[in-house]
Amino acid sequence: MNCTKCVGKMAEKKGTTPEGFEYVYFKCKKCGEEIVDMKQLHSVAKKYREMKKYTAKISKWGESLAMRIPKDLVEQYDLKQNEDVTLLPEKKGIKIVA
Secondary structure (H helix, E strand, O other): OEOOOOOOEEEEEEEEOOOOOEEEEEEEOOOOOEEOOHHHHHHHHHHHHHOOOOOOOEEEEOOEEEEOOOHHHHHHOOOOOOOOOEEEEEOOEEEEEO
16 A cells, blocks of 8 residues: 555554554655544444443532443443542543542
8 A cells, every 4th residue: 555645655554543442554654644544433333332321420529529420331341339449630531440
């Protein structure tokens, strides 16, 4: 496959989304242009659609706010009552690390 920008040779590479979905893309050896084909895009999009979405309600708890964690996630991540977790502020949200 040749690059659409500089017509250089493209190498097949493997990538992983932040959620752990693997995909294949092509990177130009000359200019660094990266291309994902439509088949790969559709495959990753399908996986995102299949991901279970969870919602939580934020409630007042004394002077703080509290959030309930759905049972499925408690079991999946083996969370325990009174366990300390780390909250990491990110650009588009907060990551909870147990």
